[in-house]
Amino acid sequence: MDSIYLYTLPENRIAQKPASPRDSSNLLVYKTETDEIFFDTFNHLDRYLPAETLLVMNESKVLPCRVHAVSGKSPIELLVMTNEWKPGDSVLLATCNKKLHPGARVDLSDGHTLTVLESHEKIFRFHPDFDLKTLPEVLAQIGEMPVPLYIQNCPLTESEKRKKYQTVFAKTPGSVAAPTASLHFTERVFKKLAARGVEKTFLTLHVGLGTFAPVLPEHFETKTLYKEYYEIPKASAERILQQKKSGKPIIAVGTTATRTIESFARSGECIDSTKLFILPPYPFQMLDGLLTNFHVPGSSLMMLVEAFLQHKQAKKHLKELYELALEKDFRFYSFGDSMLIL
Numbered sequence: 001m002d003s004i005y006l007y008t009l010p011e012n013r014i015a016q017k018p019a020s021p022r023d024s025s026n027l028l029v030y031k032t033e034t035d036e037i038f039f040d041t042f043n044h045l046d047r048y049l050p051a052e053t054l055l056v057m058n059e060s061k062v063l064p065c066r067v068h069a070v071s072g073k074s075p076i077e078l079l080v081m082t083n084e085w086k087p088g089d090s091v092l093l094a095t096c097n098k099k100l101h102p103g104a105r106v107d108l109s110d111g112h113t114l115t116v117l118e119s120h121e122k123i124f125r126f127h128p129d130f131d132l133k134t135l136p137e138v139l140a141q142i143g144e145m146p147v148p149l150y151i152q153n154c155p156l157t158e159s160e161k162r163k164k165y166q167t168v169f170a171k172t173p174g175s176v177a178a179p180t181a182s183l184h185f186t187e188r189v190f191k192k193l194a195a196r197g198v199e200k201t202f203l204t205l206h207v208g209l210g211t212f213a214p215v216l217p218e219h220f221e222t223k224t225l226y227k228e229y230y231e232i233p234k235a236s237a238e239r240i241l242q243q244k245k246s247g248k249p250i251i252a253v254g255t256t257a258t259r260t261i262e263s264f265a266r267s268g269e270c271i272d273s274t275k276l277f278i279l280p281p282y283p284f285q286m287l288d289g290l291l292t293n294f295h296v297p298g299s300s301l302m303m304l305v306e307a308f309l310q311h312k313q314a315k316k317h318l319k320e321l322y323e324l325a326l327e328k329d330f331r332f333y334s335f336g337d338s339m340l341i342l
Helices: 042-047 133-140 160-162 187-196 217-220 234-246 255-267 300-311 318-327
Strands: 025-033 036-041 053-058 059-061 066-071 074-080 092-096 105-107 113-120 122-129 171-174 199-205 224-229 250-251 272-276 289-293 338-341
Touching: 025 318, 042 066, 042 187, 053 133, 053 255, 059 133, 059 224, 092 113, 092 272, 133 199, 187 199, 199 255, 234 250, 234 255, 250 255, 255 272, 255 300, 289 300, 300 318
Parallel strands: 025 338, 053 199, 053 250, 059 171, 250 289
Antiparallel strands: 025 036, 066 074, 066 105, 074 092, 092 122, 105 113, 113 122, 199 224, 224 272, 289 338
């Protein structure tokens, strides 16, 4: 792993809860053309976005997909891969914190059971004793929000997590992690952006292992990540293409929106899956700017952001920007602060 993606983060810089209100979080703005850096709060985002900017945002909704269960006499924890679930499926996919053998029975707290069919690439396939059409309802009853495990001392109740580990515009259920760059937005911010002439359009990428799983040697060999499904409404696709043709700025909100529109640029497909692994050097076809959080060392997300900086011919590397953020007491990771690269 290149040391450019490795940095030391004090534990007290891992945000344990979101800023309150959401838009009071810190914002680092880096203008690559002039090499200027500004420090502000997110509710002043409108001051930095060019007029006629189009924001592309991921409206996937996080489901409470962390499930505590029992197999035999052993307590286990499942992360149900709701991002892989599609209507008509009869098999449930999940990761597990313990090894399970084919035929093993898993008892859920509501009386339902799962039977292990097989495992592949750390994902188990289960046969449920209930119709998977009801999966969202089952998870709403027995599941917990999948707040990342590196958030060790989150003071939020489960009810608060279901509200705050979710964007204010979340719409389409499926993600197992939040598109965290979007957590900062509020109606107040949207009104200020609209007054400036900034527009927004939405797409859906259901967040899964392709976003948050550690990068393995085989990912570098294949230049791919785990598969994630996306859908771009026809009106959104047309709006993005129109914006690109006009030469006006397109800014992706988060790495998931980035991977979706860059995948769309290559395939032309509005409904598809992507394994796109963006790392330097990478010729971005759609993006003019990127709004993103501060990510885990060595993650594919850091590689994507560094690739964008290099694409913009920035004078600074991502690690330098992270060091500046640390000096300014920024908070990192999912509930942390954000950075706008222009």
